[in-house]
Amino acid sequence: MILTVLIMTGCKNKSDQNKPSAKSETFKISEETIKETARQLKEKYGETYEFRIDRGVQQVASLWSESDGKEEDFVNFCLENFEPDSAKLLTIFSKLERNFEVIFGLNNKMTLKLNEPLHLNMGEITFVDLAMGAYSPMAHFNEDMFANKIAFYVALNFPAYSLTEKEKFADSWTRIEWAYARMGDMFISRVPSELNQNYSEVATQSDAYIADYNIYMGNIVDDKFNTYFPKDMVLITHWGLRDELKANYNTENGLQKQKFIYDIMLRIIRQEIPVEVINKSEYKWNPSKNLVFDAQNKEVKFTAEPYTRYEYLLKNFKALSAMDKYNPVYPTYILRAYDQSMEITREEVEKIFIDFITAPEIAEVAKLIKKRLNRDLQPFDIWYDGFKLRSEINQDELTAITRRKYPDAQAFAKDIPRILLDLGWTRDKANYIAAKIAVDPARGAGHAWGAQMKGDQAHLRTRIGDKGMDYKGYNIAIHELGHNVEQTITLYDVDYYMLSGVPNTAFTEAIAFLFQGNDIKLLGRSNATEKQKVDALNALDNCWSAYEIMGVALVDMYVWQWMYENPDANPKELKEAVEKIAIDVWNKYYYPIFGVKDSPILAIYSHMITSPLYLANYPIGHLIEFQIAEYIKDKKFADEVTRMLVQGRITPQAWMKNAVGDKINGNATLAAVRDALKIIKD
Numbered sequence: 001m002i003l004t005v006l007i008m009t010g011c012k013n014k015s016d017q018n019k020p021s022a023k024s025e026t027f028k029i030s031e032e033t034i035k036e037t038a039r040q041l042k043e044k045y046g047e048t049y050e051f052r053i054d055r056g057v058q059q060v061a062s063l064w065s066e067s068d069g070k071e072e073d074f075v076n077f078c079l080e081n082f083e084p085d086s087a088k089l090l091t092i093f094s095k096l097e098r099n100f101e102v103i104f105g106l107n108n109k110m111t112l113k114l115n116e117p118l119h120l121n122m123g124e125i126t127f128v129d130l131a132m133g134a135y136s137p138m139a140h141f142n143e144d145m146f147a148n149k150i151a152f153y154v155a156l157n158f159p160a161y162s163l164t165e166k167e168k169f170a171d172s173w174t175r176i177e178w179a180y181a182r183m184g185d186m187f188i189s190r191v192p193s194e195l196n197q198n199y200s201e202v203a204t205q206s207d208a209y210i211a212d213y214n215i216y217m218g219n220i221v222d223d224k225f226n227t228y229f230p231k232d233m234v235l236i237t238h239w240g241l242r243d244e245l246k247a248n249y250n251t252e253n254g255l256q257k258q259k260f261i262y263d264i265m266l267r268i269i270r271q272e273i274p275v276e277v278i279n280k281s282e283y284k285w286n287p288s289k290n291l292v293f294d295a296q297n298k299e300v301k302f303t304a305e306p307y308t309r310y311e312y313l314l315k316n317f318k319a320l321s322a323m324d325k326y327n328p329v330y331p332t333y334i335l336r337a338y339d340q341s342m343e344i345t346r347e348e349v350e351k352i353f354i355d356f357i358t359a360p361e362i363a364e365v366a367k368l369i370k371k372r373l374n375r376d377l378q379p380f381d382i383w384y385d386g387f388k389l390r391s392e393i394n395q396d397e398l399t400a401i402t403r404r405k406y407p408d409a410q411a412f413a414k415d416i417p418r419i420l421l422d423l424g425w426t427r428d429k430a431n432y433i434a435a436k437i438a439v440d441p442a443r444g445a446g447h448a449w450g451a452q453m454k455g456d457q458a459h460l461r462t463r464i465g466d467k468g469m470d471y472k473g474y475n476i477a478i479h480e481l482g483h484n485v486e487q488t489i490t491l492y493d494v495d496y497y498m499l500s501g502v503p504n505t506a507f508t509e510a511i512a513f514l515f516q517g518n519d520i521k522l523l524g525r526s527n528a529t530e531k532q533k534v535d536a537l538n539a540l541d542n543c544w545s546a547y548e549i550m551g552v553a554l555v556d557m558y559v560w561q562w563m564y565e566n567p568d569a570n571p572k573e574l575k576e577a578v579e580k581i582a583i584d585v586w587n588k589y590y591y592p593i594f595g596v597k598d599s600p601i602l603a604i605y606s607h608m609i610t611s612p613l614y615l616a617n618y619p620i621g622h623l624i625e626f627q628i629a630e631y632i633k634d635k636k637f638a639d640e641v642t643r644m645l646v647q648g649r650i651t652p653q654a655w656m657k658n659a660v661g662d663k664i665n666g667n668a669t670l671a672a673v674r675d676a677l678k679i680i681k682d
């Protein structure tokens with residue numbers, strides 16, 4: 001979990017750099033001036049450049065603000081700086097690319113160094129470490145690039161393409177055309193700083209609201225005032241509640257406890273939950289009947305939460321949609337979340353998800369779960385947790401091996417070339433990659449921090465106890481090594497810096513999981529039957545959790561569409577809409593499997609409040625992972641991984657078509673599920 005957060009943070013840092021600087025709300029270059037400027041340029045250089053001129057001038061105009069100069073300054077800037085000559089344009093591109101590598105690379109290195117006292121075992125963490133770790137040297141990068149007019153120069157000469165256009169040109173673009181398109185993505189919006197500030201306040205408030213949304217489980221009672229949970233158990237919505245629900249398969253009173261948690265979740269979604277029991281421990285609560293009692297079991301009056309949950313969702317909507325008019329290429333938050341961030345259209349994501357959750361294999365997996373539980377399914381069984389490995393592998397035995405092999409971080413570092421060799425890289429290439437990865441003993445569970453300029457190393461952070469690396473730590477380290485190998489190949493071996501990296505975080509996770517899946521084999525302890533069973537359980541577990549999150553992500557998607565259609569809704573109306581949408585999705589895709597109607601459970605995720613429209617990334621990542629795994633299973637791992645990675649950061653669908661010959665879909669996951677169902681029968 002920590003590592004996902006870190007990678008997400010790593011990514012967030014990157015987008016912070018792209019946070020546009022101040023633009024005044026009122027100033028606008030007139031349509032006439034834009035047309036006239038374009039006309040003059042076409043007259044000067046000819047109609048051949050029509051597309052580049054029209055788009056470039058339009059783009060600069062959309063970013064120009066009063067502080068950048070008057071209309072005539074805008075005209076002169078365009079006339080003087082448009083570059084028609086293709087050889088000169090390539091030189092400009094190379095210069096820009098080199099400078100961005102210097103800036104991003106050194107910033108990354110500085111941030112990594114400033115954070116070392118927080119991440120590595122460097123003694124007690126002090127005020128200085130915390131303040132310096134949080135310091136962001138790049139905070140004003142965008143502002144600076146607008147001030148020195150580099151942003152306008154890029155916008156004028158490198159057209160910004162929408163995702164639809166990129167997809168349309170994907171098959172015909174050369175590598176340099178892709179690299180130019182990525183350059184064109186650099187400066188496409190300039191949101192007034194007060195709007196960014198406002199959103200960051202809303203985000204902080206939303207986080208705080210969820211962070212303080214705890215339920216005192218020791219106070220949960222049934223009709224006879226029996227308690228079921230440990231007295232001191234406090235669970236946060238929804239993660240804590242969900243994890244406790246998951247932990248209660250096959251425990252004493254497990255089903256009863258799960259029903260309590262489910263009832264609590266419904267009260268939260270419907271905002272019937274008493275404010276007296278949110279983050280407060282004074283009262284007993286019977287969530288099934290929604291009654292509150294004092295210490296003497298005397299019923300007390302309560303106030304239901306006044307739609308606060310939906311008030312925060314609305315605040316997010318208002319803060320983010322206020323930025324729409326400053327994002328000419330992606331003028332809604334829905335477009336920015338899907339087309340711009342994921343680079344998969346909302347329509348495509350929706351289709352991928354619906355195809356998956358309506359597949360006949362889902363009903364087969366549900367049948368197996370029902371058999372294993374020996375009862376009818378309940379809506380909360382979307383969190384069925386019985387496909388985890390646990391007893392399938394003997395962890396103690398493996399820990400004995402990893403401790404002997406890896407007494408310290410250095411021992412693991414020394415073994416990286418051998419690991420890569422075993423995965424199929426040549427000795428030269430294995431040494432080449434390994435030389436670019438540093439292994440550091442870390443405080444946390446482990447993470448991977450990539451370099452952002454050639455000449456710099458990626459860092460593998462791993463936690464090693466006094467007795468050496470245990471199996472769990474090793475398993476994580478192999479995952480992180482996967483990230484580091486990806487980071488290294490996509491920085492050093494991709495032809496243009498603007499194309500370095502992978503399309504989005506789902507891809508880096510997919511590669512990391514592929515490495516992780518080889519961990520036992522890399523210890524020289526390959527057991528074919530064991531591996532087959534582990535893979536089968538993994539496929540079933542993945543399928544069921546994808547089925548769950550896809551439903552939640554669809555609800556998130558439809559709720560945002562509803563907010564855009566009803567921008568003036570109040571929190572109560574939004575609550576009713578969310579409940580209706582969640583129930584509609586349930587009745588359409590989950591009721592047929594569960595046999596229980598009208599559950600709004602898919603609306604419980606806290607991500608809806610704290611990370612709007614982020615959820616879809618998780619299941620997409622797993623589908624990609626299975627597609628790649630399925631494709632390379634009878635091929636050479638190292639060769640295929642390298643071939644896929646050197647494509648760099650083109651769009652996800654274009655990347656996948658070249659990588660596995662197909663767009664992103666659930667077919668590979670479902671194929672793995674069919675195989676798994678032949679192995680796991682009860």
Ligand SMILES: [Zn+2]
Nearest residue numbers: 003004509512
């Ligand atoms: Zn990862």
